[in-house]
Amino acid sequence: MTETKMDSFMRLADKLERDRDLSDDELASVLLCDDPHFSDDLSAKARTVRESIYGRDVYLRGLIEFTNYCRNNCYYCGIRAGNKNVERYRLNAEEIIACSDQGYDLGFRTFVLQGGEDPYFTEERIVSIVSTLKKRHPDCAVTLSVGEWERESYRKFYEAGADRYLLRHETADKDHYGTLHPANMSFDHRMQCLRDLRATGYQVGCGMMVGSPGQKVEHLVRDLRFLQEFRPEMVGIGPFIPHHDTIYADHQPGSVRMTLRLLSVIRLLLPEVLLPATTALGTLDPLGREKGITAGANVVMPNLSPVNVRGKYLLYDNKICTGDEAAECIRCMSSRVARTGYQVVQSRGDHIRYKRDHE
Ligand code: 5AD
Ligand code: FES
Numbered sequence: 001m002t003e004t005k006m007d008s009f010m011r012l013a014d015k016l017e018r019d020r021d022l023s024d025d026e027l028a029s030v031l032l033c034d035d036p037h038f039s040d041d042l043s044a045k046a047r048t049v050r051e052s053i054y055g056r057d058v059y060l061r062g063l064i065e066f067t068n069y070c071r072n073n074c075y076y077c078g079i080r081a082g083n084k085n086v087e088r089y090r091l092n093a094e095e096i097i098a099c100s101d102q103g104y105d106l107g108f109r110t111f112v113l114q115g116g117e118d119p120y121f122t123e124e125r126i127v128s129i130v131s132t133l134k135k136r137h138p139d140c141a142v143t144l145s146v147g148e149w150e151r152e153s154y155r156k157f158y159e160a161g162a163d164r165y166l167l168r169h170e171t172a173d174k175d176h177y178g179t180l181h182p183a184n185m186s187f188d189h190r191m192q193c194l195r196d197l198r199a200t201g202y203q204v205g206c207g208m209m210v211g212s213p214g215q216k217v218e219h220l221v222r223d224l225r226f227l228q229e230f231r232p233e234m235v236g237i238g239p240f241i242p243h244h245d246t247i248y249a250d251h252q253p254g255s256v257r258m259t260l261r262l263l264s265v266i267r268l269l270l271p272e273v274l275l276p277a278t279t280a281l282g283t284l285d286p287l288g289r290e291k292g293i294t295a296g297a298n299v300v301m302p303n304l305s306p307v308n309v310r311g312k313y314l315l316y317d318n319k320i321c322t323g324d325e326a327a328e329c330i331r332c333m334s335s336r337v338a339r340t341g342y343q344v345v346q347s348r349g350d351h352i353r354y355k356r357d358h359e
Contacts, residue, residue, distance in 0.1 A: 001035050009038045016268050017045045027224055028217045031261055039261055039295075046264035046296030049271045054298050057345045058337045059274065060330070061143065062108035062304040064099045065313040066091040070116025072147070073182045074170075076212060078243035078314045079116055085245050089309045090120060093129050097136065099326075103304045104137050106330055107346040111137075112166065112301060114145035121146065123153045127160040134161030141348045143205075148189060151196040158200045165197045166205035168236055171212065172226035173219045180212060194230065205234030205274070210262060211254020212240040220262065228269055234299070235266055235273050238280030241316035256285045260295040267296030274299050283320050289333075293340045300337060300344065302329040 001009075012030055016022050022030065030042070067090035073080045091099070100111050111133065115121065130142055143164035144157055154165070169190060171177050177187040197204045208223045209215075227235060239254030259281055266275060276299040277292025285291065289300060303310060303321050310322040321329050334344045 006035065006037065009033050009035065010041060013038065013041050013045060016042075016265065017049075020269055020271070021228075024218075024221050024225075027221045027265070030265060031217055031220055031258060033261075034257055039257065039264075042261060042264040042268075043295045046267035047294065050267055050296050050298055053272055056342045057298070057347075058293060058342045059110070059299045060108060060333070060344050060346055061110045061112050061276075061299060061301040062100070062103040062106075062326075063112045063114060063301045064091075064096060064103075065114050065303070065305045065309070066096050066099075067115035067118040067121060068309075068313050069118035069120065071119060072117050072185060074185070075180055075182070076209070076240065076243070076246060076248055078245060078316055080246070083245045086314075087312050089312050090115075090118060091306070091309065093125070093132065095306065096129055097132055099304050099306065100133050100137065100140075102326060104140065106327060108304070108330075109137075109139060109346050109348050110141040110143060111304075112143040112145055114166070117147040123149070123156055127156050130157055130160040130162050139348075145205075148193045151200070154193075154196055154200045154202070158202060162202070164203040164205065164233070166207075166234065166236060167193055167197065168205075168207040168209075169194060169223075169226065171208055171215065171219055172222040176212075176214055176219050179214050194232075198230075203233040204230075205236055206230065206232045207234075207236035209240040209254060209280075210237055210259045211252070213248050213251050215240075224265065224269060227266065231270065233274060234276070235270070236276055236278060237262055237266070238278035239284050241280055241283060241318070243314065243316045253284055256281065256288055256291070260291055263292055263295040263297050276301055279303075279320060280316065283316070283318055290336055290340050293337060293342055298342075300333050302326065302333045304329075 012026055068079045069088050070079050073082050141163040144162045145166040174187045239259045241253045242248050242251050275297040277289040277297035281288035281292050304326045337344045
């Protein structure tokens with residue numbers, strides 16, 4: 001890249017840092033600029049912003065993948081209903097609680113209950129699991145990631161004690177959403193769910209895959225505009241990774257470097273947001289999560305699911321951490337984070353909610 005071209009990119013990074021915003025075209029150029037010097041500059045700016053709010057702390061969330069049954073058929077996902085080659089499992093309430101007890105003893109104070117949209121887990125069953133968990137560990141935050149429900153159900157989960165809810169929007173472009181999902185799944189309903197979750201009182205997480213089939217840089221710019229407008233407390237992004245039993249088996253995976261730039265851009269657009277360095281990032285690059293933290297992420301989610309089911313929750317191929325005990329995974333994660341110059345902390349990490357309440 002010529003020096004003048006590089007200068008103009010550096011000016012864009014300065015502008016993003018100063019204004020917390022850019023035009024659509026500028027955002028697209030930033031996402032597409034693969035020059036390592038530019039990415040380093042963007043990362044450094046993102047780190048400064050993150051450290052001004054969160055210091056060097058990285059939050060741990062204990063992930064419990066409690067069912068891989070799913071009634072949906074998202075075309076990109078390995079555990080979609082139509083995949084007959086998946087060995088299905090579900091943990092019962094006692095097993096889920098046992099996972100959380102073990103996590104509690106390891107120091108976790110946030111649990112993320114994630115699963116496919118499994119009809120066995122009715123509203124009543126989820127309510128009962130959340131309230132049992134909150135009674136046993138009242139000092140913990142419970143995050144649900146169990147897909148699309150009606151507003152009334154979200155309210156019941158909330159009243160049972162769920163604090164946070166993760167529901168990736170997947171793509172903010174309705175047409176693109178339509179190409180990634182079958183006709184019975186609705187973009188409008190997903191967006192409605194996110195609004196309902198917000199209105200119910202949850203701290204809400206959304207997010208998208210990077211490099212999903214058919215994704216153009218314009219779609220990512222739309223995603224960023226959506227994030228600016230919706231202002232979620234958390235944004236989960238990771239590269240798309242093909243799964244061998246889907247129609248996208250031969251599609252190329254998303255770019256790790258673009259994912260890292262996006263993490264930095266999101267940190268600069270939404271300084272206080274909680275940003276996980278995701279398992280998908282660690283799957284495509286052995287140092288992906290470390291690089292994510294260096295690029296502005298501040299959350300990691302070690303897996304607490306029992307080892308005998310780990311290898312069955314496969315949304316994509318070659319997923320990491322499928323053979324490790326919870327204790328080993330957290331030890332590994334802590335030393336990985338430490339090597340980046342940051343430290344894991346076992347707090348609920350509620351700062352952002354505090355700020356929003358006092359705006
Ligand atoms: N590659 C990467 N991420 C995926 N997800 C689903 N399938 C894949 C895949 N093949 C993501 C989706 C979903 C989250 C739980 O995992 O964004 O919301
Ligand atoms: Fe899970 Fe390394 S983070 S084994």
